[in-house]
Amino acid sequence: MVLNIQLHIYSTDTDYYYGTWFLSNKNDVKNAAHSHIIFHLCLCSAEFPDLRKHNNCMASNLTPAIYAKLCDRATPNGFTLDEAIQTGVDNPGHPFIKTVGMVAGDEESYEVFADLLDPVIKERHNGYDPRVMKHPTDLDSSKIQSGHFDERYVLSSRVRTGRSIRGLSLPPACTRAERREVERVVVDALSGLKGDLTGKYYSLTQMTEKEQQQLIDDHFLFDKPVSPLLTCAGMARDWPDARGIWHNIEKTFLIWVNEEDHTRVISMEKGGNMKRVFERFCRGLKEVERLIQERGWEFMWNERLGYVLTCPSNLGTGLRAGVHVKLPLLSKDPRFSKILDNLRLQKRGTGGVDTAAVGGVFDISNLDRLGQSEVQLVQTVVDGVNYLIECEKRLERGQDIKVPPPIKLSK
């Protein structure tokens, strides 16, 4: 069954028009008699959003000329520019925090809307230019050096990323059937995991009260998004249909299905053995990839953008490697922020993004996502956290600390 949508573009000297024709099929697709075509005309300039009060990457880069060029396009799945930018139009942003302000509805969005997404990516990812640069992917955990932290300071270690299933639309645009297909493909693959990765899937629509409570106690359960950044992009449609949580029996490898991305993959454990966390992460990811490939599927990936995810901020590795670490003295030192900056690290409270630190315990993780490989980013975290612990120890002994030179981002 096909629904044909024809976009007809006119241009005049002063403005672009675009029109949309919609056809409705008669019942029998063989004798598809197209009924009634109605032309619906809109001036692109009348549609341009009012972004004067906005402060996000989309608003900084969307000009009327770019809008006029892209507003008449759709990806093969029918995803349009207006849908891509809706979240950024609806959420002007905060004067101090710059959000991305747009999302991809499918893999093709990054091509079809490249005129806007490329400058947004460049701004968000430290000048990374998808037109000319290549993103390195490296999931060889054996390369990590000194990846076991002093556990008097590091309480827990965690690495997360996301993966999208090629050929299916992303959460802002997917239909119910596509979302269910993602769930089917992923759950089927995960059932093939063995050894320490053996696990179980808990569908949000079907879990028992007891299972739900256990997942809450383990801090595994995710809930329907409340952030308007996400709801305005359409990611919460049809909740909780086809959403769920998979984890291994040991509770060290966890996968979220159909939350903000097709999948979010998390490896974690108590203590400071980041090397082992990353080893399990890489092994698990490669195993899941092998299992979906056996079934004729693959992850969205290309050498310009690395792994393709819903939010442009998560392109490349989509990786956030972090620790919960005790830094009561260092965190009170006025040089703390500068040290973190130079080490290419960011701090959050232990409740995650937008929470405050409690008892001098911070969530420290990598700032970057795109342009550096997984191994490089994890090594950056390892080296950086080791340095922070050294600083903390020096301050304990009454010694002074030094701000390290800024790490150069390799091209």
Added chain:
Amino acid sequence: KSTNFYKHMDSDKMVKLTLKRLSAEDEYPDLSQHNNYMAKVLTQDMYKKLRERATPSGFTIDGVIQTGVDNPGHPFIMTVGCVAGDEETYEVFKDLLDPVIEDRHGGYKPTDKHKTDLNSGNLKGGDDLDPNYVLSSRVRTGRSIRGFSLPPHCSRGERRAVEKLSIEALASLSGDLKGKYYALKNMTDAEQQQLIDDHFLFDKPVSPLLLASGMARDWPDARGIWHNDNKTFLVWVNEEDHLRVISMQKGGNMKEVFTRFCTGLTKIESLFKERSHEFMWNEHLGYVLTCPSNLGTGLRAGVHVKLPNLSKNTKFEEVLKKLRLQKRGTGGVDTAAVGGVFDISNADRLGFSEVELVQMVVDGVKLLVDMEKRLEKGQSIDDLMPAQK
């Protein structure tokens, strides 16, 4: 696997897209936990049939039902669970909407005709509700401008065009209807505070029932409030509908409120017609609005009335039902009554004319106040019990 293709034919600037489609069975929503009018009616077969269609402006069945899928409902309150994206929705998706309308509007059939009567001279009485009990009187409705998509589906350009046309029409009102427009995105702090103090300001919707249907997109672009200098006639632009029109004043003179309502609406309609625009209306559904619950008259005529004794009486609910009235708290729908003061209004919207509905409110409130006075004196109200309207 199916193939998608994206072809660009430069010569005549035509682009053809073919969308991949998965089966209706795979797309059909899981409504097993749901309790709204849409979920009661939408079978898989109906969904399969309706997904092959779109309205001329491109609104699909998924757009119609999204709010009902995302909001399963409440076991005690039946929400509608579907919206219209344009006037044609009610035709193209009538297989779903006719039974929803029939269920929601007391058995209103697809062949029934709706009577419109905005001649306030036809209202009997209504100017003498006892102001010791009736604190304020109010009538509201909505109007949609034909040719433009409705809030769930409209583009920014369409919404702005609706605003522009409305501002032009309202600017032509004169006499006691002369007033001023305040765009949400341009108002000064002082103007905003005044509108809040007057209880005129509306805010971005927070109800998931509205958000899930896409009505709050691009907020606050092209949204605004118009009111007359006397603050007795108020129009909301691009909130839940293209226009919401409200007439109100303190006290119990519902006749005056309704007269201003009719005069104002009729005048606004003629101003639109002068500019070659009309309201969405047809003889089956009356005035066409976004939510099927507001079809017909879209009218809610109500009073804030003190009924501390009657509201504690066991017969209160029964009386309201017989009079075809509903109660709300004075904060509006879903609020509780404070100090024995209730918002009492008509329960119906479709199948009765404006005059008929306001008459029910006027006659009904008169009776409720009489009952309250009896109970104050410790007397019985049995002989006042009404028949079912």
